Amino acid sequence: MDVFVYGTLTDPAQVARVVSEFEFRGSATLDGLHRVEGEYPTLAPCGEVSGRVLRT
Template sequence: MDVFVYGTLTEPDRVAEVLDSYVYVGPATLSGLHLVEGRYPTLVPGGETGGRLLRTEEMDALDEYEGVDAGLYRRVAVPLDAPEGHPDEAAVYVGDPDRLGADATWPGGDGSERDGSVGDRAGDDSGFADRVDRYLEREAVRVRLTPGDPV
């Protein structure tokens, strides 16, 4: 699977500590989400983020590293713009700003955005995962591989 990485996993030494088998496909840009710092870096709506496309089959190891079961990050799939022969989607790890101490919010968590879905009832603070999913459904978030650039 191809994974867009933007933080510590852009460093080969760190990836080698987490994965037994991987390859960097090339530099990539994530459109529709931008980087914010907290205890660990994460992504929030808007802008762009530069990073790398990493290919591995060891998704369980990445999920563990990213703290998916602990609720720190969640793995989402976004469209991948890349030459033929590449997958149609790339995985992206999005961290919960509240859990990571990042000064950022996702739309819909404070009652400011209502679309009529169950999680959007007045007084109902929908969960982080629901807010991310709704944003990804509405916005053109995607990863663009930029082959030919240095990795």
């Protein structure tokens, strides 16, 4: 399954802590949402956020 990840989940070491087998498929930009900083980063309407496509 391909999923869009951003923030700490773009770091292979962090992904390896939660997923046993994965492969990064490349960079991606999600249009229509932007990152909101906080204790736990979230996405909110408008803008864009950069991340990666992760295949599990």
